[in-house]
Amino acid sequence: MQTCPESTASLISVMGISMGDEGKGRVVHEILEEIESVSGKPAAGVMKVNGGANAGHTAAGLKLNLLPSGVGNPRVPQLLIGAGVVADPRKFLWEAKPLEARGLSVLSRLIIDEKTQVSDLSHRLLDLAWEDYRIKQLGMENRGSTGRGISPAYSDETGQWQMFYLAFKQDRKGFSSALQGRVQRATDTIRHVCKVSEKDWFSFFETLTEAEKRANEDSIEGEIFSPEEFDFIRFRANEPYALNLELLEEVYWQAGVELVSCIGDIRPFLLGNKPSSQPIVAEFGQAYWLDKRHGFTPNVTASHTTGSELFHSGGIPLREVREIGCCKAYDTKVGTHHFLTRIDHEADALGRKLAKLEFGTSTGRQRMVGWFDAVEKGNALRFGGFDELVINKLDALTLDDGIDCKLKICVAYRQKDGSIIREVPRSEQVRRELTPVYEEMEGWDTDIGSLSSYAELPSETKAYVSRMVSSLLEAAFPDGIESSKLPKVRFIGIGPDPGQIISDVPSTDELVAHSNLTPSVR
Template sequence: MTSSPFSSQLIADVGISLGDEGKGRLIPEVADELRGTPAALSVVLKVNGGANSGHTAGGIKLNLLPAGVVVPDVAHLCMGSGVVADPRKIWWEARPLEKKGYAVLSRLLIDERTLVSDLTHRLLDLATEHYRTHVLQEEPRGSTGRGITPAYYEEVGQWQITYADFLAGPNYFARKLAQRADRALRMIRHVYQCDEQVFAGFFDTLTAAELRANAEGLEMGVFDRSEFDFTRFRGAEPFTLNLKLLTDIYWQAGTALAKNIGEVRSLILREKAAGRTILGEFGQAYWLDKRHGFSPNVTASHTYTPEFFQSAGIPLQPVHTIGVAKAYDTKVGTHTFLTQMDDAQPLTVRLKKIEFGTSTGRQRMVGWYDAVEKGDALRYGGFQDLMINKIDALTGANELLICTAYEDASGQRHAHVPRNEAVRKTLRPVYSRHAGWTEDISQVRRFADLPVQAQRYTAAMMKSLLDVAYEGLPSPEPSALPRLRYLGVGPEPSQIIKDVPATAELIKLA
């Protein structure tokens, strides 16, 4: 294997909380470490999800395209077979980026098995949420409304349309899309029990959402507002669609990407054989995984390292996983948030000013660092390195809390996240308390130059995580402990500390 500072040519960029950890900024860091070496980063692969995952890299906000787009010398931007992608959304992201000077289409490769999502999935997404709240009288799930879950439904039911279908004839695509639309309309009307007024309102909702999401492209003159007018897809009769217009627009958007559709698996194997590095960029995070997260507040895909191989279509082999977290926690949607900060807490007010979802713009809830969640992500998911972002945002707090365990009403301690969500919801956090600091740390680039309180808090985050991960298990050798490879002290790519002591030494400061 080509010499590399990482243990494998395959690197997984994963979240170990509930998303929004700052996974996008990891990619330029990995590229910098490998630049000029034979193991240079040549492929960034979007592994899972779709436009429901928001990444910010180099100040550029992305939902669907791989965040490697901001690194010019990454030769290949790939979408794996585990991704669901609306071809119109690809264009909505690519065209403004191209105008800004980023090469997108010349580097983009969409796997033939990547799933095609479209308007019908977004309508189903909204209808499902309406059914949940108005018919079942339950709390909303907190979906992004991007149609991701309905698109995966179709894969499970073997109704999927893939990007390979854009390479076949238009009649085949039109027939499959017509069948998809028929199923969606029947479900919206008869299963999810939406009336015509509600159905009509969905088109207005989508129009408003995309006008907001594409405001920059509109300001740049890349798009006309009519591009995002979803009402034109409504049919003349109740519960119908303008199927011809829908088919024509999606066929045009998809076939315009024909040169970008191919075999991702072959490319990855070639690049690996040449000694270069491939990074798998994951959306969401460990605790949003459809199987291991907190249902129903999960996504519809697998969000952790094993999915790298399924989405890429390559054999199982060693991979270097980097877990990403923040120095505090955030959540968006309707999750039970055990460590949520009191709204009266001054730190809460400050953090909420900077915490909005990249994908939807929704306000994020903020909370204390939950070492139980992160420790279990290590215990059951595994990672070799850790990146912790936004420790600078905690400057000015007199006291900082870390959740080290949970406790039930009887006082019994829980060292790990319960698998039973009904049990988890009844627990309360057990905190350790740590002194804060007042110094501005945004310009610090050496760990030793951080205020001692910031050093100790960093050490406590790591030690608490490790205590959970290895509870009841043999402790690994010091050299085998996960390393805090990057510590973010600001939003800019340069605002990062890379010389954190080895973990065995670091945790002595806690």
């Protein structure tokens, strides 16, 4: 890959422009490799901007949720956790220690900002309780929460009950008092507001224990942790709606104390990184359409996922940043989202193939699959903004195994009155009444995973790429595409392994010109 010569930004952010699961972790890996290849020196650091243990990626062969994906590169000197993150201290250790057992330095590189918020068991119990409330008290369908306590932890911030990692560097009495108040509020809410039954209350601890023992099976088998480490039942009191507070406090305090050397102020580090310095790569969790304010409410995350959150989380003023928007060559969603371009993966052969590739790293849940929605990505460019575009998993659309079908791109929406629009309505009720307008494209059956240049791609593949890009731009620029504002296609992913990318993609102007064809419109 070629580093863009016009960019002098000391910050590079990698964010999703769909509904998450765009392969941002692999993009971070490729960017880190590129920085070192071009300059001969590694990036100055990698920063996790938002969210918590509800993100998912793989590093050094391990599935991770909390540590930034750059942890897998041992030459990156600093792993930063922004103040916009909510994190369970035990989770940091659950991820760091198995990596260190493999010879990878983690804790010596980790800097958790002092203003990062502490989450704990009470938030996870609240997460399960609110899901129980929605289903049993309100009669709503399962929202598919990750159960990691992310939303309740962020609720503490808006309720001004937050606890910061700074607490672990101070007197234990303050931590103890804050934790007691937090637990009391949680148990009162679970009992009196969510109206969780005693049976369900006790089952929550079993649910969490089973989930964490399964997720950390390798660490247990490798004797890095004992099974008791992931036993949540021990925190349950004998009577309902109560916790063994003494044990809970001891376990969380000791986890925090173990991390004290990793807790600091990341602001001077971010501010001290001059344009002439090696860049810092900022890694966002989730994606544009999951933003808590601008996403598809109520199926959103609890944090901000748009570019400006980098500066809130980092605690620094606005400065130049190079923003990379990530998507896949098709769409995926998880949970109860209304999915306009969804493919029936039971009836559709290509849908079945794609579905086999799509399971959540965090939850293991089957993702829904669908055709590329250019309107969503175009609106993410128009209102969220990004300088460069990465398209992952183009290889997955190869029509192998006898699959015979046309590929589709959603280029617009049809409203109930028959009119056509190229923007995402802000009303979820209106959005649910739309039907996608597709353009059909010829597919390809050539294996593209071993190719190394754009010129080698089949003509049908190049046509599909060109139309993805041009239809995205049509939605982003309703008054006409502005050449001066076009994002560059930085690379295209053609396989899961490092280096399986096409980086010599033609200019965006050339791609738009190449898409001047007359596809079938449905």
